[in-house]
Amino acid sequence: MKLSLIVAMGQNREIGKDNDLMWHLPTDMKFFKDSTKGRTVIMGRKNYESIPEKWRPLPHRTNIVVSRNSNYEAPECYVVASITEAASIAKSLGETEAFIIGGAQIYELALQKLPMDVMYITHVEKAFPDADAFFPEVNFDEWNAEEIFSNTANDTDNISFRVVKYTKRRY
Numbered sequence: 041m042k043l044s045l046i047v048a049m050g051q052n053r054e055i056g057k058d059n060d061l062m063w064h065l066p067t068d069m070k071f072f073k074d075s076t077k078g079r080t081v082i083m084g085r086k087n088y089e090s091i092p093e094k095w096r097p098l099p100h101r102t103n104i105v106v107s108r109n110s111n112y113e114a115p116e117c118y119v120v121a122s123i124t125e126a127a128s129i130a131k132s133l134g135e136t137e138a139f140i141i142g143g144a145q146i147y148e149l150a151l152q153k154l155p156m157d158v159m160y161i162t163h164v165e166k167a168f169p170d171a172d173a174f175f176p177e178v179n180f181d182e183w184n185a186e187e188i189f190s191n192t193a194n195d196t197d198n199i200s201f202r203v204v205k206y207t208k209r210r211y
Contacts (some may be wrong), residue, residue: 041131043154045140045147046075047175048162048201054171055144059090062168065197071188072141075160076101080130080138082123084146088114104129106146123149148176159183159206166199182209 048068049055056062077100085107088096096114097103103117104126112119120126123146130138140150150156159178183206190202 041127041135042137042157043127043140043150044137044158044160045150045156046072046160047142047147048072048164049175050164050171051167052171053175053177054168054173055142055147055175056090056173057168057171059086059143059173062171063164063166063199065162065164065191065199065201067191067197068162068201068203071160071162071203076139076141080104080133080135081141082106082126082130082138082146082150083141084143085109085112085114087141087143087146088117090143102130102133102135106149123153127154144173144175151176151178155208157208160188160203161206162201162203164199164201180206183207184209 047055080102081098082104085105088105097117105114105117105119106123106126107119108121118129120129127138140146186205188203188205191197191200193200
């Protein structure tokens, strides 16, 4: 099974504030939806709770929520205690590509504990000084980069961004 990570981040690795995104980029949201549809998505409890109720669980995906609270309930989702357990469940379900979708702690755990294959990073071309959640530091020398597309600010997306696919270098 391939393990992929998908994230949008500002110029200083910002990914959120007050458990929410700091931008409104419908084109990037469509990329997220198209990339993860029909797949398993792995997320932390806070990320799960940040999704509007009408979209929980994320439709047309197997949702796995990682929580230290063994009594935590997320209807129609798998709830597990660790990122490695989440990956094991995805694999046992026959998944060919599972997506780590955040938040900050889950990204960090995934990069530390899982053999990540691919990172899809939307680079939002703006800094957000009031952010309180950040993507972990990554040594990009260990990854091959391929730009998938870029988008200039317009009536739909008020900030320019580019989506890059990073593939782990195998030595």
